[in-house]
Amino acid sequence: MKIALLGYGRMGQAIESIAIERGHEIVLKIDKNIESYNLEEIGIDVAIDFSIPDAAFKNITSCFKAGIPVVSGTTGWLDQYDEAVEICNKNNAAFIYASNFSLGVNIFFELNKRLAGMMKNLDEYGVEIEEIHHTKKLDAPSGTAISLAEQIIEVNDRKNGWHLETASDNEIPVFAKRIEDVPGTHTVSYTSKIDDIEIMHTAHSREGFAKGAVVAAEWLNGKTGVHTMRDVLSSLFE
Incomplete structure (x- = not known):
């Protein structure tokens, strides 16, 4: 081509x-x-x-x-x-x-949607998203983190939005960190008093x-x- x-x-x-x-x-x-x-x-x-x-x-x-x-x-x-x-x-x-x-991230998206569907009725679990990128990345949160949040919102009736760092009960908190030379790490965490469930994708390069x-x-x-x-x-x- x-x-x-x-x-x-x-x-x-x-x-x-x-x-x-x-x-x-x-x-x-x-x-x-x-x-x-x-x-x-x-x-x-x-x-x-x-x-x-x-x-x-x-x-x-x-x-x-x-x-x-x-x-x-x-x-x-x-x-x-x-x-x-x-x-x-x-x-x-x-x-x-x-x-x-990233093909790996797009597989991660599919896992995120599947997990969100499994967790949608378990209201004892809170959910949050963390993304880490290099210091030259201009936008925060990343587009990938927003996509992850929107996938969860689509299937979880208890969530109607996301917010950077601070969030109300019906929003997903998204944390954005900037660290030198990090290509991209995204983590979706479900937390309860009993246990935690996490899925993570870490990029090693561009x-x-x-x-x-x-x-x-x-x-x-x-x-x-x-x-x-x-x-x-x-x-x-x-």
Whole structure:
């Protein structure tokens, strides 16, 4: 595939390395001004977006208007997600957004949903989420932690929201810690007077996130419509 990288920070560079290892070609690297490029003339099969929140919507929708499929892992712009989906469908493009592209994290999401369903009627257990990332991560809590919280809220009638650090009885507290050189650790804890139950995912490097994004791009190439990482996982594990 011919891949455009929208955002060429540490994640973009990790994606470039994985993509080349898997036989793909990087034909465009954009840090900011996407409007200075004629995307239709470059011959892009798929774009992978790990840009900054302020640039994400413009980057993604410019690709859609050129008929280019987009895989996006940028967080902090989702107030415009529905508008982006509308532009995607209008231009018969393709889109996958995920708060985390790591294949391990997406398996962790499935475990989280399963555990939340098992725990939903056990009101003696409280639930909380902790995430730890490197000090250069801009948003807190992480998009992955928010996704974990929303999965629990979807099945647990006793929870109708989440809140950073302090939470009411009907909210899930989410704790965000920033420590130098930590790629990402997420823990979901259920605690009672009798015992504790925890599930945890720990990333050892950015390679897992980068590989998952490239795998998603490979899967999306040639498709149209809006998809999820669950669709990608289904094709891998069927």
